[in-house]
Each structure stands twice: as structure tokens, then as C-alpha cells.
Amino acid sequence: MTTLTDVAAPAPDPVPLRRAPRDHRGSWIPTGGMIATRFMELRKRRGLMIALIVVNIGIPTLFLVIRLLAHAFAPKSYGPAGGYDIYTSLVAGVMYVFGFIVAATLGCTAGSVDLTEGMFRHLVVTGRSRLSLYLARIPAGLAIVVPLVAIGFTIVCAVCVFAAPTTLNYDGANLPAGLSLAGFETWAWDHPGQAICDLPYQAPITTSIQCGPNGPVSSNGPNGPNGGVIVKGTPPPAVVAPTPATNREQAVKIARQDYADYRVHFLYPSNSLMIKSGLWLELEAVIGFIVGLGLGSLLGQRTVAVILMIVLEVILTPIVSTHVIPHLVNLERGVVGLATAHLEPGGLPFAFGGGGGGGPGGRSLLVPESTTVAVCVIVAWLVGWTALGAWRMMTRDA
Amino acid sequence: MATESQWAVETHGLTKRFGPNVAVNGVELLVPRGCAFGYLGPNGAGKTTLIRVLLGLTHADAGTMSLLGCSVPRHRAEALARVGAIVDEPRFHGHLTGRQNLQVLAAAREPAARDRVGPALERVGILHRADDRVSKYSMGMRQRLGVAACLIGDPQLLILDEPMNGLDPAGMHEMRDMILSLVAEGRTVVLSSHLLDEVQRTCDAVAIVDRGSVIRQGPISELLAGASLVLQVECSEPDRARSLLDATALGAQIEVGEPGLGISLPAGTPRDVIAEINRILVEGGISVYRLEEIQASLESWFLQVTSRLGDSE
Numbered sequence: 001m002t003t004l005t006d007v008a009a010p011a012p013d014p015v016p017l018r019r020a021p022r023d024h025r026g027s028w029i030p031t032g033g034m035i036a037t038r039f040m041e042l043r044k045r046r047g048l049m050i051a052l053i054v055v056n057i058g059i060p061t062l063f064l065v066i067r068l069l070a071h072a073f074a075p076k077s078y079g080p081a082g083g084y085d086i087y088t089s090l091v092a093g094v095m096y097v098f099g100f101i102v103a104a105t106l107g108c109t110a111g112s113v114d115l116t117e118g119m120f121r122h123l124v125v126t127g128r129s130r131l132s133l134y135l136a137r138i139p140a141g142l143a144i145v146v147p148l149v150a151i152g153f154t155i156v157c158a159v160c161v162f163a164a165p166t167t168l169n170y171d172g173a174n175l176p177a178g179l180s181l182a183g184f185e186t187w188a189w190d191h192p193g194q195a196i197c198d199l200p201y202q203a204p205i206t207t208s209i210q211c212g213p214n215g216p217v218s219s220n221g222p223n224g225p226n227g228g229v230i231v232k233g234t235p236p237p238a239v240v241a242p243t244p245a246t247n248r249e250q251a252v253k254i255a256r257q258d259y260a261d262y263r264v265h266f267l268y269p270s271n272s273l274m275i276k277s278g279l280w281l282e283l284e285a286v287i288g289f290i291v292g293l294g295l296g297s298l299l300g301q302r303t304v305a306v307i308l309m310i311v312l313e314v315i316l317t318p319i320v321s322t323h324v325i326p327h328l329v330n331l332e333r334g335v336v337g338l339a340t341a342h343l344e345p346g347g348l349p350f351a352f353g354g355g356g357g358g359g360p361g362g363r364s365l366l367v368p369e370s371t372t373v374a375v376c377v378i379v380a381w382l383v384g385w386t387a388l389g390a391w392r393m394m395t396r397d398a
Numbered sequence: 399m400a401t402e403s404q405w406a407v408e409t410h411g412l413t414k415r416f417g418p419n420v421a422v423n424g425v426e427l428l429v430p431r432g433c434a435f436g437y438l439g440p441n442g443a444g445k446t447t448l449i450r451v452l453l454g455l456t457h458a459d460a461g462t463m464s465l466l467g468c469s470v471p472r473h474r475a476e477a478l479a480r481v482g483a484i485v486d487e488p489r490f491h492g493h494l495t496g497r498q499n500l501q502v503l504a505a506a507r508e509p510a511a512r513d514r515v516g517p518a519l520e521r522v523g524i525l526h527r528a529d530d531r532v533s534k535y536s537m538g539m540r541q542r543l544g545v546a547a548c549l550i551g552d553p554q555l556l557i558l559d560e561p562m563n564g565l566d567p568a569g570m571h572e573m574r575d576m577i578l579s580l581v582a583e584g585r586t587v588v589l590s591s592h593l594l595d596e597v598q599r600t601c602d603a604v605a606i607v608d609r610g611s612v613i614r615q616g617p618i619s620e621l622l623a624g625a626s627l628v629l630q631v632e633c634s635e636p637d638r639a640r641s642l643l644d645a646t647a648l649g650a651q652i653e654v655g656e657p658g659l660g661i662s663l664p665a666g667t668p669r670d671v672i673a674e675i676n677r678i679l680v681e682g683g684i685s686v687y688r689l690e691e692i693q694a695s696l697e698s699w700f701l702q703v704t705s706r707l708g709d710s711e
Contacts (some may be wrong), residue, residue, distance in 0.1 A: 025508075026475035033505035033512070041502055044493055118489025119502070122547055125453050125485070127478025128506040398455035 025127050030136035034128075038140035042110055052144075056102045057152040060090055064159040071163075082163035084266040090156050091277050092348040096284060097313060099152070103145045103285040104309035107292025110137045111389055112302045121398045130394045134297065138386075141289050149285045150278070157274050164268035171258075173198035177267040181259050188255035192244070195251035199258050207250045264347065276345035284340050287378060288313075291336070294385030298392045313337060324367060332367045339377035342369050403467035406431045406555045406586035407452065412461035414444075414451050421447040423610035424461065429588055429603075431466075431554075434581045436597035436604035436618075437590040438700060444610040445590045446486060449559055453483055466555055479508070482548025483557040488540045492533035496524060496543050499532060504550050511550045518549040523572060537564030545576070556580060557588045562596055574600050598696035606703055614703055622699055627667050632658040632688040633679060642682045643675065650675075658688075 043049065067081035114120040114133075123133050168177035173194045175187055188195040197211035255262075269277070288309065296305040317337030325332060332338065369377075407429035414422040421444045429435045439445045451458045452465065454474045463470050468477035490499040497515060504511035519525045522542040527535070535543065541564050548556050558577075562570050577587050577600050591597050597604060598618060605615035614621060633639050636654045643652055643661070648671060651662040663671060672691065679686050 025479055031505065033509070037498075037502040037505040040498065041491060041494060044498070046493070113491070117491050118487075119491055119499075121455060121485055122488075122490070122503055123506055124455055125478060125481070125483045126503060126506040126551065127475040127481075129475070133506065398450070 026129050028129050028131040028135065030132040030139075034132065034136040035139050035143075038110075038136045039143050041113075042106065042140060042144055045109070048106070048109060049144075052102045052106060052148060055098050056095075056148050057155065059098065060094055060152055061155050063090070063094075064156070064163075068159070068163060079169075080163050080165040082160035082268060083165050084160070084268055087156065087160035087269045088348050090160075091153070091281065092344070095149075095152060095156065095281055099149045099281050099285045100288040100313050101310055102148065103288030104292035104313070105306050106141055106145055107289040107294075108296035108302045108305035108309065110141045110289075111293040111296025111298075112300055112305065115300050115396070116302070120396075124398045131390050134390045134393045137293060138290065141293065142286060145285050145289045146282055149281055153278050153281055157269070157278075161268045166267070168265055168267055170262055170265055171198055171200060177265070179262075181256070184255050184259050184262060185252045188251040189248045192247040192251035195254050196247065199254050200261075201254045201257060203253075203257075205250060205254075207246045209247060269347075273345060273347045277348060280340075280343060280345055283343065283378075287336055287340060287381065290382050291385045294387075294389030297389035300392075300396070321367070329367060333369050333373060334377055334380075336378060336381040338367060338369065339374040339381075342371065342374035343378075403464065404431060405429060405464070406435075406466055407463070407588060409448075409452070409463040410461055412448070412451060412463055413459050414447055414456065415459050420610050422451060422458075425607070425610070425612050427605055427612055427615065429586065429605075431586050432581070432584050433602040434577055434587045434589060434600050436601035437588055437607065438592070438594065438597060438604055438696075439607035441592070443607045445607055446559055447610075448607070449483070449485055449557055449588075449590060453478065453481070453485065453557065455485065479551070480554045481557065482551050482553035482555075483559075484541075484544040484548060484561060485557075485559050487560075487563070488544030488547070490532045490540065490543060493531060495529045495531055496535065496539075496546075497528040499543065500547060500550055503547050507551050510552075514550045514552060515546075518546040519543075521549060522546045522576070538566060538569050541565060541573075542569075545573075553585065555586045555588070557590075559590045560592070561589065562591060562593050570596060594697040594700055595695070604696070606700060618696060622696065623665075626665050627663040628692040629661040629663065629672060629675065630657065630659075630688075630690045630692055631661060631675070631679070631686065634685040634687075639679055639682070639684045642678055642684070646678060648675070 064081055064086075067078065067086070070078035071081050114123060124130065167174045173191075175191075175194070176183075179187060188199075193209060193211070196205065196207070196209050292305065292309050295308060296302055299305050317335055320332045320335050321338055321341065405428050407427060409425050409427045412422055412425040412427070413420065423444070425448060427448075437445055437448075447456075450456045452463060452470070454471055457471070465477040466480055468474075470477050490496075491502070494502070496519065500515045500518065501512065504515055516525070516528075519528045522545050524539055524542050524546070527539060532540065532543065541561055545558070545561060548558070561573055561577075565573055574596060577589065580587055581602075589597060589601060601618060603615070603617045604621065605612050607613070631639070636658050639659055640652050640654055643650060643659075649664055649667075653660040653662075661675065672689070676686060676689055
């Protein structure tokens with residue numbers, strides 16, 4: 001039973017109703033203050049920040065420092081710390097995967113902690129649009145992820161450029177980098193022994209030369225079947241002994257055939273490649289953060305969301321990238337990791353170890369996909385997960 | 399849009415179900431503006447659920463409601479711009495300081511809220527710990543921080559769910575004074591609590607909720623006026639005194655206890671009856687040492703009301 005008689009109490013005169021402040025509280029656009037405080041909230045998570053810095057900056061830095069020290073103390077045993085090969089390995093391997101995981105972890109954290117730590121209720125009670133509360137997390141999180149990836153990448157670039165080798169080691173032959181075709185032929189003319197012994201050649205060699213400790217340096221040398229002396233090539237029957245001229249002609253032929261492969265080997269990465277690689281890594285990190293944010297918000301907890309993101313990046317994507325399932329090709333194309341790999345800059349090995357999406361001599365990705373489709377897949381993932389995360393936040397009981 | 403309503407909170411037929419359970423059952427609640435209003439009920443009565451519905455933390459299944467004259471959820475943002483609330487146990491980001499937590503909340507409010515962070519911390523008495531991490535705060539300090547979070551919006555309506563939890567006696571005293579000062583400023587405070595003594599000292603009006611429904615509401619003085627009158631009589635020969643009074647037609651329930659007699663008279667009994675009881679005892683040769691009218695407390699009335707309801711069922 002409810003009685004409603006004489007409810008009004010003898011109270012002091014209430015203040016007249018003031019208008020609600022004009023702050024566009026119902027707007028879905030987050031304010032600068034919301035983004036700044038959200039950034040502060042994430043940045044102050046000391047443990048998380050240390051873990052992210054260690055993974056994304058510390059591990060590549062430690063690897064390069066060890067290589068620098070090893071080269072400094074034993075330069076004959078250990079090559080230079082930097083260079084093109086180290087760069088491609090780090091960028092397409094460690095930084096690509098770790099950058100994604102770091103960004104996803106931060107995204108999952110940003111998407112779930114308000115709920116798990118009880119702040120979501122306080123924020124909703126302010127009357128601020130739940131959508132704007134969600135959207136404020138995106139620039140705040142990216143303001144952490146993007147510089148973090150950039151710092152790690154800059155360190156890698158700096159070491160790879162400034163500690164690069166002075167000569168190119170191409171299939172075991174030490175030679176200058178960046179030669180034109182004529183220059184490469186000239187080098188082969190001048191160094192027929194190295195060219196014939198070390199450079200690959202897809203045709204019968206029409207001369208004979210001794211490779212090994214007493215001849216031109218060969219990669220096979222000390223371990224060769226003739227106790228370190230290898231005779232490469234078979235002299236034509238009519239020829240008693242190859243002359244220097246025939247050797248030089250053969251060396252030039254080999255150089256001409258190998259030039260296409262040689263010209264994509266560098267001492268250190270070009271500026272163009274570094275810029276493209278940097279943007280590609282940032283794209284991967286942005287995807288990791290946005291998807292993690294949506295997943296964290298959807299699930300309402302961090303741990304499971306982070307595990308799912310790691311499974312996606314480390315297990316699911318590599319499997320899908322190397323196995324074509326005939327009836328599920330379109331589904332495979334929809335995996336964001338493959339779409340990102342399609343946008344990988346030429347010059348890097350394929351991110352999942354498949355060997356050269358656009359890189360030197362590598363095979364193509366197994367699942368064919370146009371750039372347009374890849375871009376569409378990435379946009380769909382970004383928009384889709386943002387919509388899912390925002391929807392859950394807007395409909396969730398606080 | 400806000401209208402000049404005399405009610406700070408107004409609900410009609412408000413209902414919230416969780417599956418087959420009805421947590422809030424057709425609640426009709428009217429909270430006058432500019433007063434401290436107690437919202438009382440036993441555990442599981444639906445107090446917090448009603449508050450969550452009012453604040454838009456969860457949706458209602460039926461009914462209408464308005465806060466400060468703004469229909470909710472239609473004008474929710476406008477209404478909540480003038481409302482501050484603590485719901486359940488106040489929890490914050492433990493790795494941030496108290497001040498930083500309030501800055502996060504102030505950023506979601508109007509720009510002027512940022513300037514109120516310091517004064518709010520000072521008002522609730524934790525300014526000296528404002529730059530410590532919340533993970534180091536005691537429960538009582540978190541309660542105070544929760545109240546500070548309400549104050550940064552300069553609210554006209556405060557909804558405080560069990561704000562006394564975790565406070566020591568001195569803290570409860572300070573909280574009571576603060577609530578009274580807020581009311582003195584013309585704000586409305588809705589206080590949900592099971593500490594009936596505190597509510598009686600603090601609030602002007604109350605609503606009793608049980609099993610999702612409001613069963614009584616009104617000013618405390620009027621509600622208690624409907625409670626039975628209890629007299630404590632200290633006298634000689636209590637058993638004979640009881641026999642003398644039983645022989646009259648006063649309609650009193652009499653119990654013999656350690657200090658004397660406990661006499662319960664029906665609600666609305668005129669005060670002349672007290673003099674009549676004294677006269678009967680004295681004329682019967684009973685020495686009356688002390689005769690005291692015991693004021694009915696909110697607690698005894700609350701138990702009376704809820705037990706009466708239980709009996710009727």
C-alpha cells in the first residue's frame with residue numbers, strides 16, 4: 001500500500017531550478033578534457049606502461065645493443081649490428097607482431113577497466129553521452145600507442161643505418177652495394193673468381209675455376225668435398241685450360257643474370273622503405289588498439305580479450321596465411337592480419353615467414369587479394385569493432 | 399525540458415524486472431525539493447535498483463519518472479547535469495590519486511566542474527590526502543571521495559546510497575552535518591540507508607520500500623504520529639498496578655518489566671489519558687515514582703510497519 005498524502009515536508013526554500021550547463025553533454029563528440037584525462041588514466045598505469053615499453057622498445061633495443069657490443073669486441077666473428085637484413089627481420093618479425101600485441105593490450109585495457117574498476121557508473125551519472133565516453137578512449141590510447149611504436153622503430157632504423165656494413169655480402173661475395181648493371185658487370189670482370197665461385201647461376205658454367213682456400217673465396221670453401229678445394233664448372237672439351245678472358249666473360253654473364261636480384265640488396269634500408277615500413281607498423285598498431293578496445297568493451301574484461309587478440313595474431317593469422325581452404329577463401333580474405341600483410345611495403349619479407357609478399361624473390365601470399373579489398377577489410381574491422389564496442393557500452397547496465 | 403516542478407524526484411508505476419523477479423514494483427515516489435529524504439528498506443528491498451533506474455544506469459520496464467522536472471530518460475543528459483550520485487560502494491581507479499579521479503569525472507561534466515575539484519575535496523575533508531593514490535584510501539575516505547565526486551557538478555539533487563558505510567562515529571557525524579548543510583543551501587538530498595537512527599536525525603521525510611514497492615512515505619513527524627504511544631511507569635507493586643489498569647477501558651497493552659510497567663496506547667490516544675493513568679494508580683494506593691512518555695523512534699516504527707505488513711500477508 002502506498003500513501004501519498006502530505007508528502008511535502010517543511011523544507012527550506014529550495015533554490016530555483018537553474019538551467020543545465022551548456023556543455024553539449026548529450027553530444028557524441030568527446031571533449032578535449034575527456035581525451036586528456038583518459039590519456040592520463042592510461043599513462044598512469046605504471047605496470048602496464050613498463051610492460052609495453054619493454055616489449056615494444058626494450059626487446060629490439062637489447063637485441064641491437066648485444067649485436068653492437070659483440071661486433072665491437074669481436075668484429076671478425078660478429079658482423080655489424082645494423083644493415084638491411086637486420087632491419088627487415090626486425091620490422092617484419094619482432095616489431096610487427098609485438099607492436100600489434102602491445103597495442104591490443106592497451107586497447108583491451110582501455111575498453112574494460114572503467115567497468116571492472118567501478119568508474120563506469122560514475123561516468124554515466126555525469127549525464128555524458130556513453131558514445132562520447134567510448135570515443136574519447138580512441139585518441140587517448142592512440143596518443144600512447146603511436147609514439148611507443150615510433151620510438152621502437154626509430155631505434156631500429158638508427159642502428160640499422162648507422163651501424164650498417166660497409167660492403168654488401170651477396171651470396172657470400174663481398175662487393176659494393178648500389179651498382180648499376182654496367183658497374184656490376186665491371187665488378188664481375190674485375191673479380192671473375194668471386195663472381196664464378198659465389199654468385200648463383202642458372203645455366204652450365206662454360207669455364208673451370210678453382211674455388212677454395214687457394215683460389216677465390218667461396219662460401220663452400222673449407223667444407224668442400226675436396227678438402228677445401230672445389231673446381232667449379234666443367235671446361236669445354238675443346239679447351240685445354242680456361243684463359244682469364246673466358247673466365248671474365250663467364251663472370252659477366254653471371255653478373256648479368258644476377259643483377260635483378262642484386263639490385264634489391266642494400267647495405268641499409270632506404271628512406272622510402274623506412275617511411276613506408278613505419279607507416280605500415282603504425283597501421284598495424286592502430287588496428288590492434290581499435291580491435292582490442294572494441295573487444296575489451298564487448299567482453300567487459302581485459303584478460304580474455306588480450307588472450308583472444310594474441311591468438312588472432314600469433315596463431316590464427318599465420319595459419320590462415322599459409323593454408324588455402326578452398327570453400328573459405330573469402331572468409332580468409334576477411335582476416336585483418338592478411339589484409340595488413342597485403343599492404344606490407346615491398347622490400348620486406350612476408351610478415352608471417354612465408355617469404356616476401358612484395359619482397360625480393362619471395363613468393364606471393366597464398367590467398368590472392370587486391371589492395372582495394374585489403375583496404376576495405378581493414379576499414380570494416382576498424383568500423384565494425386568500434387561499433388560493437390560502442391554499442392555494448394551504450395546498452396550495458398552500469 | 400525542465401519544468402518548475404515541486405518534486406525533485408517523481409515516479410509513477412515504475413517497474414524493473416530481472417527475469418521473473420520484480421525488483422521495483424510499480425513505485426509511486428514523490429520527493430519534495432529542498433529537503434533531505436530518506437529511502438529506507440531492508441536488504442534486497444529494491445532500493446539500489448530504483449536508484450539505478452532513476453540515474454539511467456539500467457532501463458525501466460514500465461512507468462514514468464522525472465528528475466528535477468526533466469522527464470527521464472528523454473531529457474536524461476539535462477537532468478543528470480544537475481544531479482550527483484553515489485550508487486553502491488564508491489569505487490575509483492586505484493592507481494590514480496583522489497584528485498585525478500575527480501579530474502576524470504569533472505572532464506565529463508561542464509568546464510566549470512574542474513574548478514570545483516579542490517573545494518569539493520576540502521568540503522569532504524580529504525584535501526590533505528587528495529594526492530595519494532585511491533588504493534591507499536580507507537573505506538571511509540572512499541565514501542568521502544564519492545561525495546566529493548557528487549559535489550563537483552554543483553548538483554541540485556544528490557542521491558546518496560548508503561553514504562555512512564565505512565565511516566567511524568566522528569565521520570558519520572561529519573557526514574550528517576554535511577548533508578544538513580547541503581539541504582540548508584536549498585539542495586535536495588535523497589539518502590538511501592538502513593541506519594534508521596541516522597536517517598531520523600538527518601531527514602525530513604522518508605519512504606519505506608519493501609519487496610520492490612513503496613509501502614509508506616511522508617514527513618517523519620507525521621508518520622511517527624501514527625505510531626502507538628508508549629508510557630514507561632516506575633511504581634510500587636507493579637503487578638497490582640497492572641490489575642488496576644486492566645480493569646479500566648483504556649485499551650492499553652500492559653507489560654510488567656524490570657523498572658515497572660510498559661504501557662502501549664493506540665495511536666491517536668489523547669494526552670489526557672496519561673493523567674488518567676496516574677490518577678487511577680495513585681487512588682489505588684500505588685506509589686508512582688516516575689512516568690515517562692517514550693517517543694516512538696523511526697526504527698520501532700519501521701519494524702512495526704514492516705512486521706504489520708508481514709502479518710497481513
